[in-house]
Amino acid sequence: MQKIGVLLPRSTYYETISFDIYEGLKLGLEAIGEKDIKIVTENIGFGADKQQCYRSAEKLLLEENVSLVLAFIGHRTAELLRPLFLAANKILIVLDAGANLPNEWPTCANIFYHSLHNSLGAWLTAQKASNDGYKKGAMVTGYYDGGYLHTYSISKSFEDAGGTIFFNHATGYKENDFTMEPLQHYINENSDSAFLSLFSGDFVQWYFKELKSRFSNQNLPIYLTPFGFEETMLENAVFPSNLVSGIVSWSKKIENKENKLFIETIEASGRKPNLFSLISWEAASIVTKVLELLIEQKNNIPKIASELQKFEFNGPRGKIYFDEKTNTTISDLYEVRLIEKNGMSEIELGKRVNNIKEEFDKLCELSLNNVTSAWYNSYTCI
Template sequence: MQKIGILLARSTFYHTISFDLYEGLRQSLKRLGRSDIKIVTENIGFGADKQQCYRSAEKLLLEENVSLVIAYIGHRTAQLLRPLFLSANKMLIVLDAGANLPQEWSASPNIFYHSLHNSLGAWLAGKQAANDGYKNGGMVTGYYDGGYLQTYSISKGFEKAGGKICFNHATGYKKEDFTMVPLKSFLKEFENPALLTLFSGDYVQWNFEELKETLNKNTPIYLSPFGFEETMLETAIHPNTKIKGVAAWSKSIENNENTLFTETIESIGRTPNLFSLLSWESAKIAIKVLDLLNNNNGNILLTAQGLHTYEFDSPRGKVKFHSKTNTSITQLYNAEIVTSEDGKCQVRIDNIISDTVEEFETMSQLELDNISSAWHNSYTCI
């Protein structure tokens, strides 16, 4: 029996993340008829301890002799694991939230990134705001979310489309330190501004709650993909202003793969979300890797070349790989957050963004001189 290893992370905001990642992979393999594949798990905490991530990956490779490893980590941790996987001649599939921009998009044949593209969605949301006619923008982030380079992509997207970042506001880390009061003075200083916001987890709910008391109805909010995470939005109060942006996925996307995914996850008593989605999709990638390794007698370079031409249908739409960066590219969606019957939030998908490959290539060529992030942990894992 072949084995697949998966490194599972923890999160204080998304308490079920490890179960979501595991069940997404398990249920997808089951649906694909691969009961001959065993999943072996290792916990990596919040993904911030480099030695723990290394030890857990090493254990899967040496003691469990897995054929490949799937891990919810970021680029920086993946690169630290690169020598280990090169030495073992094994493949690492990174489940990447896409919240950071790496200093260089190095492509090792042993590492492939399957991404939710939060930075790319942020880039497109910034462009969307400027194209909607808002030339004055304010960057609004939490202490945690603002530590990733998605802040750079959303601001550069806004500026490239003709906008100007006029003010920045970062909230506190804890609920008692979370405030939007400074925005009142900022908004008075600039004509017709838009808010470019980056939040995840409970911060999304706190953000909307505070903005309802701070904003007038004419100030729009633009979000990146994690701002559209539906399990958080279901209990968030709608701030009664226009909320737009770019979503990676929604339960309301109409295709057969999404119906199968949502119904399968719900049938085991769980709620479909971005994490179970990402690992559900990774099952197809893992099976393709195993087939390629078998056909190529374990040759990693030939296996990587085979993945570069691999495409498959997912709940998000068509998925393919960008060969220069070994990163999966899929459809993104222009979306809005509208008011539900009980005054909470729900996602409305407006249309598909079809030119994501071109936009990803443009974003990945941004110069990051003197730009860095201090966060090593997996995104949302705090």
């Protein structure tokens, strides 16, 4: 029986994250007929402790002798693990929320990235705001979300499209410190602004509650990125405005047989399908391909990497394939808008975004001079 390792995070506002990732991977493997693969897990906390991440990965490689490792981490932590995986001659599959931008896009043959593309979604969200006619923007972020470089992605995209950011507001860390009061004066003077918003987890619910409380009659144009539309959080979020729209990487409303199977299988296990079970479910197809190539190519990592770069498959989001320059998966993204259901929020799925690969290439070419992020945490893990 082959063994694979998984580095599992924890999160205070996505409390089921480790279970979702584990179940998504296990059920995804079973769905494609792989029932004889043993999954060995190690906990890495919030992903911020670099030594803990290294020790946990090292344990999987040395003590458990796993064939490969999956980890819900970001680029910075993955780069710290790079020497370990080079020395072990093993492959690391990074389950990447895509909220940060690396200073240099990596091309190590031992590391591949399967992404939810929050930064790319932010890039496209700003374009949507511009296409809707907005030239003035206010950027509004949660305390945690504001520390990632999807903030640069959304602002740079808006500016490149001819817009200007006139106002920035980052909220408090806790619910009793969370307020949209600073927006009130700005809105009085700049009612023609788009609100470029970066939130995840409970912060989405707090944001909508504040908007509803303070600006219920103003119908503000709110633009959200993929994690802002995470549907398990929207179930408990009040409907704030008729002009909430943006980009998603996945929704339960995507109609294809792969998504139907994913949703039905996860729900039959007693869990709610979400972005975390989705990314690991899809990763099951990448895992089986790597295991196949390990045998076929006799553990020759450069040859395995070359073959894996050509690999593509259909998942719940649609077609998934690798960008050969960055070893990162490319997948469909969709336009959405928010609709009201019994006073709460729900997604209405729109059209698939065109030219995803071309827009990803533009994102990769951004110069990040003097643009940095201090976060090592796995995204959404605080």
